[in-house]
Amino acid sequence: VQCVIGAGVVIELGTLVGELRGLRERGIDTSGMLISDRAHLVLPYHKRLDELEEQRREGDEIGTTLNGNGPAYADKASRHGLRVCDLQRPEVLRRKLAIEVDAKNHHLTSVFGDPPLDFQALYEELIQLTEFIGPMVIPTEVVVQEAIARGERVIVECAQGAMLDIDYGTYPYVTSSSPTAAGACQGAGVAPSQVESVIGVYKAYSTRVGGGPMPAELLEATGELIRERGREWGVNTGRSRRTGWFDAVAARQTSRLNGITEIALTLLDVLDVLDEIGICTGYRIGDRSIGHVPALLDELDGATPNLTFLPGWKQDTTEARSFDQLPENALAYLKAIESHLGAPVRYVGVGPDREQLIDRLAI
Incomplete structure (x- = not known):
């Protein structure tokens, strides 16, 4: 059995690595875990912005879980989010992360009066976490399609629920992605016609x-x-x-x-x-x-x-x-x-x- 985190997911690396380490400590084999190189990252500034924005909306809160998912998906839609593939090239990661931290620090300090984040500390933390997940990172859509071609069973699971869909849910009280069958196909790299x-x-x-x-x-x-x-x-x-x-x-x-x-x-x-x-x-x-x-x-x-x-x-x-x-x-x-x-x-x-x-x- 192989478990795949697809391209449609946003990943908070510290949490993921902590869970994987916990499984290994309990004697559970995690070698079947695969992570899409196209998945986007949830970084500390996303979580902090999530918290501050919810505080700013006092009395009219969205009800976010404060995990940073919304700001991470916003960066993805704005085409400047960091992805798992960026972690595989330290020089690429340093360049892209520096741009993002500079922009986010400006927002944190000028809009919210919050202290800036430490770029070097965040960069070093990501490099360390990358060493743990490195062997798991591949183009997972290729693995999924090859499994389908071999006639193997593929199960795709959505998080959350369809009424939290960004388009068809109870907007604005929704998530920032599409937790529907169509969204699952998109995230896993599967065509709708392949779903049985x-x-x-x-x-x-x-x-x-x-x-x-x-x-x-x-x-x-x-x-x-x-x-x-x-x-x-x-x-x-x-x-x-x-x-x-x-x-x-x-x-x-x-x-x-x-x-x-x-x-x-x-x-x-x-x-x-x-x-x-x-x-x-x-x-x-x-x-x-x-x-x-x-x-x-x-x-x-x-x-x-x-x-x-x-x-x-x-x-x-x-x-x-x-x-x-x-x-x-x-x-x-x-x-x-x-x-x-x-x-x-x-x-x-x-x-x-x-x-x-x-x-x-x-x-």
């Missing part, structure tokens, strides 16, 4: 971190119960996630956008204790109902959800290992989701362990 199936991963309820409208949000005890049972806290920030009923409007939009052929529904067991379970089937804005997520989010700020309620199953599902072991009302809930999204539910998660992922087609 698209698995859409959905929670059995809705969650959101940070700002932005969420019509199906649950602000009372039920929302808190789902948050506690689902352990809904952000991995990077530790912030509690907002929770709500399954939003079939947003889900259907992402299903169509991604051309989903199969659904993986996770965290079904979180809903085991509820008497009834809601599905948001539309949004009411003033005196009209709509069945899509509008581009202008101000329209959604005062929207109320059109809800359909199904009876809960009030049974523990964590021991189920096949669809026929799921309660009848749970199966009815899955069928309702299938009808809204236009794709079959193949996988259902009823707990965090591998054996708690039910495959409908498993023999």
Whole structure:
């Protein structure tokens, strides 16, 4: 098995190297890790600018994770970002990094009154980290295409979620890339015509971190119960996630956008204790109902959800290992989701362990 970090990813080298070292210390072989030479780098000035810009927007924050991804993608789009391939030529790295640090230091000091970054210290740190990842850096799109030509199985995974897509998500409360099937193809160097199936991963309820409208949000005890049972806290920030009923409007939009052929529904067991379970089937804005997520989010700020309620199953599902072991009302809930999204539910998660992922087609 080979693991590939593709060209569409922005990489914070210190974090990546730390994780790889941790795996090696636990006796895990990391020789199968490959890193695209075209991937862009997240550098310390990106993270600092991310923090300062979010502070500047006090009261109107985007809700960024403060990892520097937005500023790194901004540099990429502006065509002056540093890439992994630049690390392989120290003289190229020094020249490009000097230009960027000079520009970013001017911005940090003149706009935010922040102290400048030390160019030499950053350069030396990058050189040191490059020694660790050097053997992993290759044109990964070639490896992926050769694997496809040999008839091998290739799985491409997107980070985040489709409603955070820079074009079709809830802008501006989005990420800075395209976490969709199309974006995955672009990042991995795969043509859309080469994709055989698209698995859409959905929670059995809705969650959101940070700002932005969420019509199906649950602000009372039920929302808190789902948050506690689902352990809904952000991995990077530790912030509690907002929770709500399954939003079939947003889900259907992402299903169509991604051309989903199969659904993986996770965290079904979180809903085991509820008497009834809601599905948001539309949004009411003033005196009209709509069945899509509008581009202008101000329209959604005062929207109320059109809800359909199904009876809960009030049974523990964590021991189920096949669809026929799921309660009848749970199966009815899955069928309702299938009808809204236009794709079959193949996988259902009823707990965090591998054996708690039910495959409908498993023999």
